[in-house]
Amino acid sequence: MTLPEPLERLVEELQRLPTVGPKTALRLAFHLLSAPDAQVQALAQSLLDVKSKLRTCSRCGHLSDKELCAVCRDPRRDTSVLCVVATARDLMAVERTREFRGLYHVLGGLISPLDGIGPSELRIQALLDRLEVEKPGELVLATNPTVAGEATALYLFRLLSARNLRITRLALGLPVGSDLEYADEVTLGRxxxxxxEISAKL
Known part of the structure; x- marks a missing residue:
């Protein structure tokens, strides 16, 4: 199919998005083509804003448009419990459960030697620094129940087990090999x- 060059370029860019194939990209492109100019301009501006205005929270590593994210700024949060997650998406999944009222620490990924990701590529040193300053009573390891998630949880447990700190792991009920962001609120809440509490064998 021969498309005008601007439309073809738009379709190509849309196909770069996750789960968007050629047919979906073409359908989205025609939708944007028929949308009011103001709507298209608002979409374009929001895309630019999300890249230029978002940063990571200087305390926990979550996404924010300010120095501290909304969770870290909330005085009602329980500072005695710190939940470690791999990504901001996992943090959002936990927040949707309304079960956890403590603070978070976003690692920025999981230990995965096959992908070239070791402990030094993650925000583990920042976690150690926070533990020294904030001294929470409990650390919840809320990494995915996958090989990389379990490896990361085990690494953190061994690194921190000598501290006077209660270290817990999410209960099973989450399917092994699944991602937190895809778990429903009830399952994740339970x-x-x-x-x-976890042992060296997890």
Whole structure:
């Protein structure tokens, strides 16, 4: 199919998005083509804003448009419990459960030697620094129940087990090999409510 060059370029760019194939990209392109100018301009501006105005929270690593994210700025949060997650998307998944009222620490990924990601590529040193300053009583390891998630949780447990710190893991109920962001609120909420202390074997 021969398309005008601007339309073809738009379709190509849309196909770069996750799960968007050629047919979906073409359908989205024609939708944008028929949309009011103001709507298209608002979309374009929001895309520019999300790249230029978002940063990571200087405390926890979550996404924010300010120095501290909304969670870290909230005085009602329980500072005695710190939940470690891999990504901002996982943090948002936990927040949707309304089960956890503590603070978070976003690692920025999971340990995965095959992908060239070791502990030094993650925000583990920042976590150690926070533990020294904030001294929470409990650390919840809320990494995905995947090989990389379990490896990361085990690494953190061994690194921190000598500290006077309760270290817990989310309860099973989350399917092995699944991602937190795809878990429904009830399942994830129950996993939080049933979290347990972990041993070296996890």
């Amino acid at each position: 996993a939080f409510a049933g979290r347990h």
